[in-house]
Amino acid sequence: MAANPAAPAATPTKIRHSDAASLSEQYDAVRGFTEEFCEPLNTEDYVVQTVENVSPTKWHLAHTTWFFETFILKDHVSSYEPLNETYAYLFNSYYIQAGERHCRDRRGYISRPTVSEVYAYRAHVDDAMHALMSSASGKQMHELAPLIEIGLHHEQQHQELMVTDMKHVLSVNPLRPAYRDDLTRAESREAPALQWVGFDEGVYEIGFDDEDPDAGFCYDNETPRHREFLESFQLANRLVTCGEYLEFMRDGGYERPELWLSAGWAMVQEKEWTEPFYWEAHDDQYYLYTLGGLREVNPAEPVSHLSYYEAEAFARWADARLPTEAEWEIASRGVPLEGNFVDEGHFHPQPLPEDAEGAVPELGDGPLHQMFGDVWEWTRSHYSPYPGYEPLPGALGEYNGKFMCGQFVLRGGSCATSRSHIRRTYRNFFHPDEAWQFMGLRLARDAG
């Protein structure tokens, strides 16, 4: 039988959606978690911006709300009345096609709207969203679901930034306040010896398979699925630890230009780097600032808050290299999508559990530990478009593509990432000098 040309085309978007009921539940869960994170904060904590990259909590709360207002309510609910017209200007981040916006580096100058006004803004938009989701027809929902889903993933990304930005805000305060005083602290002990896991050469399929109707949500930058040839390689079975990084430091890591990229060495000298971000030395002992306050460095836990430059220099010192993002993705395929995510409530990378040791395999057999959660893993891959990449149309096309210059890809999520947010094909990206995210590394090397 011939195809019916009047039948609705396959969804043109790459974004998968769910039915309205479950979407509404997801909406409440994601929006709720944002506010749950804020519970321990004082009003004053919401206001501060320490550097351009670090936005006030108040701004995150409002911007994620603006996203639903701008891309869904204003476009799809004719009766929608904004709470305040100026918010459209104040809470746009970088969507040029969504209009003029307030300077990013001045977000900390805005004492109004107050925190309670921002919560009122959230409630206003949530009400309108609930009304929309409960009244939308199936056809409308078909159209809206991908937008709602991107809005929720967008909010999850900002949840991660809220964690890392609050860490920065509290850390620069000479009082060194903790976000929460009741966070657990992992025992300090020896990390299991590093093992290499091997992978064969070949042509691999890389990226998100958006032809698969059950594949779920992804960002445009993970597509299209395409082929890459990989030479055989090996990957470390766990993350680099603080203890290993201390060895690098004691071996003159920050004083030997031959270990560094030229731009990295310039940064070491200009910024006078002598240890990772958030580390500080007192009386021959290294401490690091955590969301639970200042703590002694635990040698067994994954090293975090490394810039690309530091990760890359460490790898050279260790006679290894960073993996490419394709290598990482291939290696991740057999690994369960589990780990130390924000859902665990540690807000800090954790050492491998005791029983991980016994499980360490022979070369080539796996398993790989800590592939998900704990710290984002720097890859040596520059953040570039996949062959055949097309950004989403309109303002949402500004989400990813326009940043494909000068940044490196990180994989796997961190202890500040939501478990429901991460994927094996997920591409995070940052500039090589940035370290305020939970960022670390796993070593790779060419197959002998």
Place this chain on the structure above:
Amino acid sequence: MAANPAAPAATPTKIRHSDAASLSEQYDAVRGFTEEFCEPLNTEDYVVQTVENVSPTKWHLAHTTWFFETFILKDHVSSYEPLNETYAYLFNSYYIQAGERHCRDRRGYISRPTVSEVYAYRAHVDDAMHALMSSASGKQMHELAPLIEIGLHHEQQHQELMVTDMKHVLSVNPLRPAYRDDLTRAESREAPALQWVGFDEGVYEIGFDDEDPDAGFCYDNETPRHREFLESFQLANRLVTCGEYLEFMRDGGYERPELWLSAGWAMVQEKEWTEPFYWEAHDDQYYLYTLGGLREVNPAEPVSHLSYYEAEAFARWADARLPTEAEWEIASRGVPLEGNFVDEGHFHPQPLPEDAEGAVPELGDGPLHQMFGDVWEWTRSHYSPYPGYEPLPGALGEYNGKFMCGQFVLRGGSCATSRSHIRRTYRNFFHPDEAWQFMGLRLARDAG
């Protein structure tokens, strides 16, 4: 008969004092006014720092408290226990001899202590101060009074900064919130014609007479009283108005380099100045931001928020000049110390009252209007030490003397100054590019 070596020496300080009871009342009045000013604020408003010169309200509240703690309680009350040892670091401004301090440009990064913790700090220090003042012996009080008095004048200076800093914080917010919505607004009308008042040449005594035991408090920079020769000169009987400044603007004031000092013209070009600070043009009409919100420019009111460069260029355009500080001081001697101070609650310069017009005199007879309050008046005098000047000993000597470079003197107080704070000999000083204070000008010229 030989001098009695046991007799108390003449007070070595230049600072006059009062009896303990009245001092305690003054203490309560000044400290209370600080908190009264804050009543209309939201918690969030206390936190923000927009530029290096503009400190958070929270910081002002704490720093003025730190001053009493550091220079009085820690030195004179052996049993005094600080509330928090870190505050000594956080709330020192620039007193190098008082120890290390937190960077001035990072005051807006500090969310803790919270506003209520800062109020608790104030209460803690106030309690200790009250206990000290009520229990001190006459001899102790003799010693302490000058320190308490300088602490109160110091707090009054910070009250003025709290007004001007809050104005800046609210003004950069695109919502343009008002500090208070109930501030009165002067009627717009014609300013009375400017008249010149003449003064004779001669050797004059300038500065505060600290040999006079009834003279009251002054800062060290107003001393010693000394002689200066002045050529005969004339002073305008009122301040320059917004209407007059608009004429300057319409005559190309911001486009004609020959009207400007070289450094001023460089600033005009670099910062693209085209009107005074806080002014903005909408549809052929000029508005200015006030603590009562955005308002149309009132031509009759004194022009304010001018940098030295603008005041100086205006004077040249008007075929006149700025007065020297000695000229201003001599001229002020016959003028009652009254005017539009912060006590009036306008928080904005006011036009001359109607009945001022009738009173305008023939040349040489006076009176001079608006010499006190409304706006600080830029003089052409560089802020330099008087002949024979000696700073106070110790950390308090850092109050004034070390700033005697690159700044110009302003006289007369403003609508943000306390009436009890100002004197005819009072020397305020700012850099020539600064305009966030209530600053304006009065014209002077050489006698024909």
Place this chain on the structure above:
Amino acid sequence: MAANPAAPAATPTKIRHSDAASLSEQYDAVRGFTEEFCEPLNTEDYVVQTVENVSPTKWHLAHTTWFFETFILKDHVSSYEPLNETYAYLFNSYYIQAGERHCRDRRGYISRPTVSEVYAYRAHVDDAMHALMSSASGKQMHELAPLIEIGLHHEQQHQELMVTDMKHVLSVNPLRPAYRDDLTRAESREAPALQWVGFDEGVYEIGFDDEDPDAGFCYDNETPRHREFLESFQLANRLVTCGEYLEFMRDGGYERPELWLSAGWAMVQEKEWTEPFYWEAHDDQYYLYTLGGLREVNPAEPVSHLSYYEAEAFARWADARLPTEAEWEIASRGVPLEGNFVDEGHFHPQPLPEDAEGAVPELGDGPLHQMFGDVWEWTRSHYSPYPGYEPLPGALGEYNGKFMCGQFVLRGGSCATSRSHIRRTYRNFFHPDEAWQFMGLRLARDAG
């Protein structure tokens, strides 16, 4: 049978060499061309540094000489006496392992050594090199040849910089002097219509084959030869022309943020870019500065002095993209290594010759024009190490590898490149905001 330990080992270096006689001739040819380029210059022209990236001619003359002195004479001629010990400090560029060096941004502050002293330095080193090459044994020559060869290629790279740096130095002079007044100027005419040439998907071998003993010289960054999978693609048969770029400009190219990478758009706004580097508008006509002086823009000639950002934005506007470096390399394989190099003496890109038009093929048949010479072609490939890449040992390992961050690869050479310097596998690299080299683009697109 045991291996003969006396047998010569396979050359451990990747650098191929020639016999001493021909090497000596090459040495004279390359060193001579450097000085030939300088003949039209005045003494004053040798001294100037306009921006950090642009070195004085005097410095290039000395630094290329320092290279031979440092890496060959000091290491291999025990009797060698440097002319001046301080030169080692003054004329090191960035080789950290070769010792301390004079700041790059201060090369224009050094009036001494004078130009004639620099020529004397060249002669001193040339004499020593000639003596070495004429007296070296075969075995010594075997060892030295790769170093001499890298020195000559290094000097050729600096010859290209001498051309582009001198262009910049003369261009910023309001007198707009020409390097030479006798340079020919191509006729202005229509460029032939652009045609697409197609290439099939597959696993390709990319990079320099340093296992081939006849392959000649290459830099370490072109190795190792390795496999990459390419999807099918198409490449334009010629470079983008000034005429096409003018269309982009007239279509608002510099005013439409949606065409630009985020970092590129920031640059457009910060630097107020409105046309390519060296272009200027006078009375509705565009002119560009060339080494022959200021000229009207010729629509038929390849557009040059584009940053990566501009090339990338143009490609997006044209509904195409930049090629990857692997695509470019595959496509170049059938194209003769000929073109408008510095050897032609144009010092400027040239329009396609008339007879090129007739030759334009059907899709997939070729030929590709202007693949070599004229302008370096920006690729979308970030400058990264090839799989298995190893830098040379020692200070020469700083030549390439340490710059593998934040730069993009360009291919094909330019009108300032020596014909004997270029290869199909040659990887040039610059930051995305740089445009003072002869840089342009060729369009690519995914196969339909």
Place this chain on the structure above:
Amino acid sequence: MAANPAAPAATPTKIRHSDAASLSEQYDAVRGFTEEFCEPLNTEDYVVQTVENVSPTKWHLAHTTWFFETFILKDHVSSYEPLNETYAYLFNSYYIQAGERHCRDRRGYISRPTVSEVYAYRAHVDDAMHALMSSASGKQMHELAPLIEIGLHHEQQHQELMVTDMKHVLSVNPLRPAYRDDLTRAESREAPALQWVGFDEGVYEIGFDDEDPDAGFCYDNETPRHREFLESFQLANRLVTCGEYLEFMRDGGYERPELWLSAGWAMVQEKEWTEPFYWEAHDDQYYLYTLGGLREVNPAEPVSHLSYYEAEAFARWADARLPTEAEWEIASRGVPLEGNFVDEGHFHPQPLPEDAEGAVPELGDGPLHQMFGDVWEWTRSHYSPYPGYEPLPGALGEYNGKFMCGQFVLRGGSCATSRSHIRRTYRNFFHPDEAWQFMGLRLARDAG
């Protein structure tokens, strides 16, 4: 009897003039000395600009020529033909009313006109000036003489800058070349003990008496002569020496914030000042760069190249202060206008001669040594207009008045000043952080 309106008015200018013949001789002498100074230079030395304040010698040669061309030849010689129209743009310094000008910080980017073209420009203008001076009528000469005289004094100021700028250019070169190798070097010995000379309080006349027809040339900023009241004061009978300054350094001078102005201390920390400009320490010995090369510090010679901040801090450390400019001027009245000027050919401050010692007087009797020449003496006087000051009309009015902000006055000339250029009323002025001129200090104090 009524005034005759046809009678010639008194010369309206403040500038005195000479007859044409002597003026022509002065012209040749001053212009000739400029070129004489350049004789030891290489062509390359003329081109370099190291910092914004330091202009290339080539530029000084051309700018002083431009001055005569612009203010005399173009206005007064109708047949005058400029050599090159672009020079008017290239060689204007800061005279806004004389048209657009090339950026000050890019003077070192201009390789053309070449040095010989600049000399040709000088000859072209000199020829026209000679023709004008030899043919001008008495009445014309009356009008021209003040302009020529200001042109010659202007050139003498640039001669001083040529000395100090060349010193800077050569000093930043790691080869540390000398301007001349044959400059004499004063013997190192003990300086005579410092003595104080007293002056009485009173009303004094200050400034140049331009009512006196025989008074000669002055700049507008030295007028009008006016009255100032001075309290009694004392002045040191000689300059501060390097030996005394070393004591200050050894006593922690650069580490004690209480000795410094706030802005000065900020500079000490930001620039990491630990000794005067041009000083450097090697193995426990201090050296200073001179125009004769690097030399050991001679404790007996006047300390030079001090910023205002350093001079002011030294004076505070020495329990003294800097003099005001009026004090200096009054004190200078009885002192012969002799000293170590550029005419002596030392190009460096000299220690007091042996026989100076015997001559040291009792307090109040004088004489004062080293008042003229050696080093400019920082005063504590901000560079401000004298009462009644009027700048010259037109572009020449930009010579002085527009710089009256943020600078301090220096008096007495230096070893780089021409003897015929200096006066007792001469006011030099620089910013408080500048030290590349020959600048030092003499102590003053209030009369006991």
